[in-house]
Amino acid sequence: MIKSQQLNLGELIQIELPEKDIIRVRVNFVRDKDIWTQKFSVEGLVGLQARVQIIRDKQIWVPKYLDDDAMHVNPGNFEYYIDTCLCFDAFIRNNEMLQEMEMSKLERISDIVRMQRRKTFRLKHFFHVTIVKVDGNTQGQKCKGMDISEAGIGVHTKNGEFFIGDALDCEFELEGEKYTLPATVVRRVDKMQEEGFYRIGIKFNIEKEKQIRFIRRFIYKKQIERNSHSKSNL
Numbered sequence: 001m002i003k004s005q006q007l008n009l010g011e012l013i014q015i016e017l018p019e020k021d022i023i024r025v026r027v028n029f030v031r032d033k034d035i036w037t038q039k040f041s042v043e044g045l046v047g048l049q050a051r052v053q054i055i056r057d058k059q060i061w062v063p064k065y066l067d068d069d070a071m072h073v074n075p076g077n078f079e080y081y082i083d084t085c086l087c088f089d090a091f092i093r094n095n096e097m098l099q100e101m102e103m104s105k106l107e108r109i110s111d112i113v114r115m116q117r118r119k120t121f122r123l124k125h126f127f128h129v130t131i132v133k134v135d136g137n138t139q140g141q142k143c144k145g146m147d148i149s150e151a152g153i154g155v156h157t158k159n160g161e162f163f164i165g166d167a168l169d170c171e172f173e174l175e176g177e178k179y180t181l182p183a184t185v186v187r188r189v190d191k192m193q194e195e196g197f198y199r200i201g202i203k204f205n206i207e208k209e210k211q212i213r214f215i216r217r218f219i220y221k222k223q224i225e226r227n228s229h230s231k232s233n234l
Contacts, residue, residue: 022213025037046094133166183202186202
C-alpha cells in the first residue's frame with residue numbers, strides 16, 4: 001500500500017452509517033485490518049457495514065459549482081479542493097477493552113483507495129431530468145442529464161429559453177429516490193446549438209445537509225463501482 005494512503009494512529013475518520021447520522025472519531029490503534037477508535041456515542045451499530053473516509057487535517061473545502069470549461073471563461077472566480085480523499089469499507093465489530101480503555105472496533109474489508117474529490121466532484125452520469133422555470137413557462141422541459149455533483153448537474157436541452165440566472169425547479173430520480181430541488185442556471189453553452197441542443201449548468205439551491213447526503217453517497221458508490229470495474233479489466 002502506498003504510504004500516503006495508509007491509515008495512521010490519531011487520524012480523524014468519518015463513518016457514514018446506513019440510515020443514520022455521520023459520526024467522526026479519532027483512531028486509537030491500528031493492527032493490519034483491525035482499527036480501534038474512541039468509543040462511538042451511537043449504540044446498536046454492531047454488524048453494520050459502513051463507508052469510512054479519512055479526514056486529513058490539512059483539508060480545505062472551497063466551493064466549485066461549474067465544470068472545467070467555465071475556467072476558460074472566468075478563471076479568477078473558481079478554486080479547487082486540492083487535497084486527497086481516502087476511503088474504505090468496514091464492518092463495525094463489538095467494543096473491546098484495549099490499553100485499559102473501552103474502544104469501538106472496525107474491521108477494514110476493502111483497500112484504502114484515493115478518490116477524485118473536490119468539494120463538488122462531478123460524476124459522469126446519464127439520467128432523465130425535468131426542469132421548470134419558476135417565473136416563466138410552467139410546462140416541464142425534459143432534458144438529458146450528463147453529470148451530477150452534490151452542488152448541481154449539467155444537462156443537454158433542445159430548449160434555448162434557459163439563460164444564466166433563471167430560477168428553476170429541477171426534477172430527477174436516482175436509484176428509485178425522486179428529487180425536486182430548487183436550482184439556478186449558472187452556465188450556458190450555445191456552441192452546441194448546431195447539433196440541436198444546448199448545454200447548461202444548474203446549481204442546486206440547497207440549505208440542509210440531509211438534502212444532499214443521498215446524492216453524495218450515490219456519487220461515492222458509483223466511484224467505487226467504476227474503480228473496481230477498472231481494476232478487474234487490468
